Amino acid sequence: MSCLALSLQPTNGSDILLQTREWFPPARALVALSAFRQTRLAFATGKNNNAEDGDTSLGDDPLAASSGQVIVGVESRYRVVYRLVNAIYVLGITTVDDDCVNNVFECISIVNQAVSVVVTACRGVDVTPEKLGRKYAEIYMALDIVLRGVSNIRLAAMLASLHGDSIAKMVHSALSTENKIRGADSWGNIEAHSAEHESSELAFTNNSFELPAETLEAGDEVAATLARTEQGPVIEQEEAKEDENVEKDPFAASDNLDKPVDLVGGFKKDKDQASDLAMVLSGLEVTTLPPAAATESTHIGVEGFEGDYGGIEFSKDGSTLPEDFEGINQAWGGGLDASEFVDAKKVVKREGLGGLELLETSDAPAAKAANGAEANLEDLVVKQSAMKGPEMYISEEINAEFRESLLARVGLMGVVYLKTLPPKQTGNAETEFSFKIDGANGVKRFVMYSSSVSSLGNQMFHVRTAPSDEPIPIMKYSLLPRATPLPLRVRLVKRHSGTLLSVMIQYVSNPDLPSPLTDVTFILKLPVDPTLSQVSPKAVLNRSERELQWHVQEIPLKGSPVRLRARITVDRSEEDGGEELEVVGYVKFSYQGTKSLSGISLQQASEGKTDFYEVANRYESGVYTCN
Incomplete structure (x- = not known):
């Protein structure tokens, strides 16, 4: 939760202004303001040297206490963010929430915006109660808008109209101000362009484009020339003789497309082709063929101390390398056998991979059941029950402190978890359903995961979230001390x-x-x-x-x-x-069962319809001490 209240408190005197949210009682805000004044005076007189959160910046020097934050209160504790402008403290009150620290920064931003309003209303940093009283109505409405959230664009427009225009324009000029400063047009100006664009698009989709018949005929003629038959030229010559007297179309395709492509200046096959070839070759020098001995295979011999070891023979048919070194290019090496150098009698090799072939040839042993009959392994595996749908459960933690036989303090924190179906099973489809909570009369505070849960009123809630493999915490709550049961x-x-x-x-x-x-x-x-x-x-x-x-x-x-x-x-x-x-x-200690320690239970939103399944709830001890 962000800033709950804004206040203007002078260094000496009563409070000038207090602006709270609808759900925050002004009486609690006055208690926080009184505690802040007492803390400030205690630090100024030097009676208290240790603050609750270790903040010792408050003192009698105004520059040392120009800005900061302090936690006040004993039973109901609040965090007060303050800024000192001349002799006026601009205060922002929020809760002490250790789990979520974003509210502190949001509260600081709201206090800074309130300082801008106060300085603009007083026309400078010389802020006094008299100047604030002259513009009290404008300051009240401006701080009310700032407390509920305002953008920097609208804040600048409010500050500009603080001394000139009326309060009504400051309040009701949100949309027009945003559009004007961003340069956006209103819907009245865009509607005409939208209608024109829609009609143009409709007219364009109804248009059709067709090629003229002449272009299609010319394309057919070109296609006929690309796929010619053996009798094609004879037929074309006959058609050409018949169409000599017909008037030619000036836009028709050229007759050169039908002519065959000439090669080497119209070279034709005839009887004199051999004689022409001999005349061409007569002026060229023809090299003589190599002797027959040059075509024989070449043998490279390898000689050693004990004689000829053979060699490698290269010829036109290939090399004898694979035959001489058989298996040298195989995956497992090969080519060498150690038994050739041991004895003339070769060692008998074992078949297979040394006994591993039994894994393939032997049958799998069948498992036997308790009664001696053979049973399948699939029947012996304990199958886990698959999830039928989303599951919800409550996890609670109880903290208590006893001093001798008296209960000093107690607190119970609970979390509602949602376990969705796995993403592989749902295909990343979102989980969406509604539920209600019973037995929540003693709850002190509810906190929802706003991106996944929304309140429908009357203790009913709606869930919409993406699937996850892990349980998702969607709600947190705490019980009142008088309503907390002790195990x-x-x-x-x-x-x-x-x-x-x-x-x-x-x-x-x-x-x-x-x-x-x-x-x-x-x-x-x-x-x-x-x-x-x-x-x-x-x-x-x-x-x-x-x-x-x-x-x-x-x-x-x-x-x-x-x-x-x-x-x-x-x-x-x-x-x-x-x-x-x-x-x-x-x-x-810890417990897991159907009922929760606080008595809170999750129920279906509508009777006769199962949107989720409630699994076993659990609670455990946190700081459970006695001294």
């Missing part, structure tokens, strides 16, 4: 006498839980490493972490309180100046 009530008591430290943890389960808690772990943080210890019942001691751990299998719902006792010896030398030893206990 366990824990009590820690200690007694230190002399060198003996006795500690007892007492716990009892909530009888209204949906089911008993299982696998609960109690951890006791010890102040020192014990040399001697007695525990009841049995526990695990971790000396490196100085911890005692009890693991309880199951805690009954309607049972009597159970005690965990520990007694350790403490050396006086390990105490720090006789200070009291601090002992802290932690509890860890």
Whole structure:
């Protein structure tokens, strides 16, 4: 959430102006303003040197406190972004949200826009309450527009009309101002051009273009010349004799297209062709053919110390290289056999790849079932149930702190997760459905993932999101402290006498839980490493972490309180100046079932229609301590 309220607060005196959003009560804004004034005065007098968020920039020097932010409040905490203009603080109030820090920067931008409005209204940085009172109505309406979000273009137009035009023009000139400054035309000017463009497009689609008959006939004649037959010239000569008396078309194709292409100046085959060829060759020198010995194959011999090793023979039929070195170009090498150099008797080679051929020839052994009959391997595989549709579940985390037997503080945070069908199964189709939430009377705050979820009112919501392989968190909520149920009530008591430290943890389960808690772990943080210890019942001691751990299998719902006792010896030398030893206990548990801890449930939007499937909800302990 961005800025909730804007205010003008002088350094001395009451507040001048307060502008809030519709859903933010002005009483809470006044509480935040009062806390800011008290914080500012406390820093100015030097009574408080440590702020809650470590911000020590507020002081009695105005330049040191010209701008910044500070967290105020104890029960209801707010973040106040401030800027000091002369003697007036321009304040922006927002919530303390650690998960989303974008609201801080948006609030700073709104405060800067409010400073521009104040400076323009006072015609300079000499901002005083008297000058603000003269333009109070204009400043009030301008800050109201700025609080709800305004662009830089409209802000500039508002500042320009702050002293000249009326308030109504400042409020109602949003669309015209944007269009004028961006240079865009209004729809009245564009409508005529749009109608003309549509009529031109319609006329163009109805037009047809046809070639004249003369052009088509000329194309047919050219195509006839490209695909000629053997009797084509004879037929054309007869047609030419018949058409001599016909008047020729001046635009007809030329007769040269029908003539054959002449080669070498009209060279024709006749009986005298051989004699002409002999006359042409008579003036050329013809080389004599090589002797018959030159056509024989060439042999390159290789001689060694022990005689002739053979050689490679090259001839017109090819080379004898593949025959002499058989298999040298194969994939596995080949060509050499070590058995030729060992003995005259060659070693019998094994067939196949040394036993691997059994993998191909032998049949696969059939699996046997428990009763001895053969069963297929596919029947033995446990098949997971496929998703029928989108699935939703709730994950909650409970935090509690007990001081002796009293509950100091408690908080419950919950997240609603959506698990869509895999993208491969849906073909990247979006998941869209509606659902409603029951049992949300004790919810303190709801936060939605606005890009995927929208509220329909009456605790009904609509989901539209792309498919994902991982669960998507779509909503978060927190419960009021008085409406938060406690799974366990824990009590820690200690007694230190002399060198003996006795500690007892007492716990009892909530009888209204949906089911008993299982696998609960109690951890006791010890102040020192014990040399001697007695525990009841049995526990695990971790000396490196100085911890005692009890693991309880199951805690009954309607049972009597159970005690965990520990007694350790403490050396006086390990105490720090006789200070009291601090002992802290932690509890860890988790649960998964059909019901949630808070009582919130997800329901179908319409009866008789299954838009999603609700799977097992879960809750676990966060910071669950007792001291």
